[in-house]
Amino acid sequence: MNDKDRRSMPLFGIGIVMKLTELTARQIRYYEENDLIHPERTKGNQRLFSFNDVDRLLEIKNYLDKGLNLAGIKLLLTDEDSNVEKTEEKEKALPKEKKSVLTDKELRAILRQEITEANRFGKANLRQGELARFFVNR
DNA sequence: CTTCTCACA
């Protein structure tokens, strides 16, 4: 068994995750509803989170502090999932003319950069959902 | 006692 398997192994209940992430059960469940995390379930329907899930929750909390809404965070976090490859393949399949100027991967990289920058000047410059809207309406 | 879903004076 490798590290990758360990990180995705369902190990902790919501109680432990709450302490680890400093988030309320309500928030954690709400983020799951919005597909930002996908914890496994026990036979009794109890959530079981992996190290990856905890890491993601921590990232979500950071982005939230930086003024992003769930929609925006979802777009940024979509990376680590198997979506990148899909997007890149789809991008390659397109004829040059119809290719978007930037791939989703590149766009996300730019957004991260902007967020980091905005963070240096203070999140006041970043209004709620601004980045998400930019992303969606591109 | 903890977690789950659903709903909202």
Added chain:
DNA sequence: TGTGAGGA
């Protein structure tokens, strides 16, 4: 997001 109900 919080909170309470009602069940597991």
